[in-house]
Each structure stands twice: as C-alpha cells, then as structure tokens.
Amino acid sequence: TKSPVKVTVTGAAGQIGYALLFRIASGAMLGPDTPVSLSLLEITPALKAAEGTAMELDDCAFPLLKGIEITDDANKAFSGTSVALLVGARPRGPGMERADLLQANGGIFKPQGEALNAGAADDIRVLVVGNPANTNALIAHSHAPDIPAERFSAMMRLDHNRALTQVAKKLGVGVDEVTKMTIWGNHSASQYPDLFHAQVGGKSVAEQVDQTWLSDTFIPTVAKRGAAIIDARGASSAASAANAAIDHVRSWVHGTPADDWVSAAIPSTGEYGVPEGLISGFPVTSDGGDWKVVEGLDIDEFSRARIDASVKELTEERDAVKGLGLI
Ligand code: NDP
Numbered sequence: 145t146k147s148p149v150k151v152t153v154t155g156a157a158g159q160i161g162y163a164l165l166f167r168i169a170s171g172a173m174l175g176p177d178t179p180v181s182l183s184l185l186e187i188t189p190a191l192k193a194a195e196g197t198a199m200e201l202d203d204c205a206f207p208l209l210k211g212i213e214i215t216d217d218a219n220k221a222f223s224g225t226s227v228a229l230l231v232g233a234r235p236r237g238p239g240m241e242r243a244d245l246l247q248a249n250g251g252i253f254k255p256q257g258e259a260l261n262a263g264a265a266d267d268i269r270v271l272v273v274g275n276p277a278n279t280n281a282l283i284a285h286s287h288a289p290d291i292p293a294e295r296f297s298a299m300m301r302l303d304h305n306r307a308l309t310q311v312a313k314k315l316g317v318g319v320d321e322v323t324k325m326t327i328w329g330n331h332s333a334s335q336y337p338d339l340f341h342a343q344v345g346g347k348s349v350a351e352q353v354d355q356t357w358l359s360d361t362f363i364p365t366v367a368k369r370g371a372a373i374i375d376a377r378g379a380s381s382a383a384s385a386a387n388a389a390i391d392h393v394r395s396w397v398h399g400t401p402a403d404d405w406v407s408a409a410i411p412s413t414g415e416y417g418v419p420e421g422l423i424s425g426f427p428v429t430s431d432g433g434d435w436k437v438v439e440g441l442d443i444d445e446f447s448r449a450r451i452d453a454s455v456k457e458l459t460e461e462r463d464a465v466k467g468l469g470l471i
Pocket of ligand 1: 154155156157158159160161185186187190231232233234235236252273274275276302370380381382384385
C-alpha cells in the first residue's frame, strides 16, 4: 500500500475550498489508488469554519483520506507537502487600489513561498488559484529559490474549460472533440483564448467559425464569464474553479493525452517572446513530470497582438510588485 500524499489547500474554509476538498479526498485529483492526507491552511478567524469542513470530510468516510490537519501556520501546512493549492488570497475590496491589493497579497504569498521552500517535499507542485493568480505565483516562486521554477504554476484551466464548452456549443460537437485549446497570458480580462490552433475534426476552429463571432462574441464571453456567473448566481464561480484546479493537477501528475495539450501558466523561459520569468498562460503538455511548453506554433498577427497585450499586463504587475519590494 502506498503512503499518503500530503496535499495542502490554503483558504480551505472558502467557497472554492469547500468545492475542492471533497473531490481531492474522493480521489478525483490524484487517482483512485493514491491515498491522501489533507492540510487545511486558514487565517486564524477562519479556523473554526475549516474545522466544520473537516467534520464533513470525516462524515464522508472517504477510503483514500488518511488524515486531516487544520492550521494557521504556513510552515506546518507546507511541511512535507507534495501538492500545494494556493486558493486563499486577498480579494479586491471596494475602492481598493491595485497597489494595495498587490501589497496585501505579497503579505500572503511571500511567507507561503518561504514556508514551501523550507519544508515542502522534493516532488512539490504548486498551483496558485487566488487572484491575481499569475503574479501571486510569481511572488511565491521568487521566495522559494530552492524549488525548481517549473514546479510553480497558476491556473488558466477554468478559462480553458470555458473556451472548450463555448466552441463545442457553437459547432454542435462534444467538448471532448475540441482539442489543442490554449489560453495565453494573464488569468484576467486580457487573457487570449486561441482558436487558431484549437481543432475540431482535425481542422482549425478559427476556419470553422466567422471572425466576428471569434473576436466579438467568443473572446469576451470566455474572458467575462466570471462576472456573468456572479451576476446570475449572486456568488462567484466556486465549483467550476475547484474543478479546474483538479483538472490542472491531474493533467500535471498523470500527463496529458498524445496529440493534445492543455493551458497552464508557468514561468516563461522566453517561449513565444514572453519575457523570461513571467508566469504566463501557454499551451503545455506533461508526461507526468514537469510541464513542457508546446513549441513551434505559428502565431498570426491577430493572436500576436492579443498575446502581447496580456503579457504587457503581466509585465506591469511584475514591475509593480518589484516596486513594492515583494519580489
Ligand atoms: P473563494 O474561495 O471564492 O476564492 C478564493 C480565491 O480564488 C480568490 O482570490 C478568487 O479571486 C480566486 N479565484 C480564482 N479563480 C476564480 C474563479 N473562477 N471564481 C472565483 N474565484 C476565483 O473565496 P472566499 O472568500 O470564499 O474564500 C477565501 C478564503 O481564503 C477565506 O476562507 C479566507 O479566510 C482565506 N484566506 C486564507 C489565507 C491563508 O490561508 N493564509 C490568506 C487569505 C485568505 P477573486 O477574488 O478575483 O474572485
């Protein structure tokens, strides 16, 4: 029998945490043969709510769940951990300036990066979900010099899944028939969902839809889907965000299918003109080890301008956190 894999979830008492923990414990993320032990990191005032979630986890009697730890101490939460899902972040409050938001998140992701560096397992994989996710990942990564850069990632997978469904509906096919989707850049309104490389039936999706739908309907629908859900539900997308986190880690750990790829934000080594070090959305594959950027794709002028605009925003966020002394 395998020994349990430690999985740490921050912001565990939040909405996404509530949708995430039960699926991890059921085996949806690491597979039906991998026992897990969960570490729930929360801020002190939310510990009691985390206890409540842990009680419900107990009451599910998940055979794969071998232990639950609840703590407000990042060093304890990340000690020996193999998968860290950084969900807890400081949301933008009314009237909050961007610098204040970045500062507040620096106060969360810097110590978490340090704690990961100090105590995580050698095979640690980090996924940042809490927004601004790409830049929060950059902060954590820059305080974890002993962890290989490629172990840090930020989530583009929800945007990716949203894009798959929009295309599937448009073309009247199943979502599993849409392949090679890419979300480039920042997980923000500037993201670029790319239909030129996405395929249905072995042909570019861009060739099967009209350009007006692509630029005026598809791209804004995907980019603004979070706001549309808040508007409809009266609460932000939590279950689909948690599902995307599960998909991201599962693809990373178990690998991506041959002849397909997924979207993830990982530290650039200069691919596609993205400045080195930025944590940007790319088309990526995994063979169960590290993410690998799919190289050699032709980028047309339309795509180039959109990738550049989103990457510019990432550069500005990086410059802002640098200016604040956070990296
Ligand atoms: P959620 O669980 O709904 O969201 C958590 C984070 O995920 C937010 O930063 C949110 O960004 C982000 N996110 C990313 N993608 C999505 C998406 N598609 N839809 C919605 N959110 C998305 O927030 P809650 O307020 O319910 O819970 C946060 C928890 O984190 C609280 O329990 C709080 O106590 C905790 N926390 C823990 C910390 C720690 O462990 N050290 C530090 C800070 C907070 P956005 O704000 O842009 O929606």
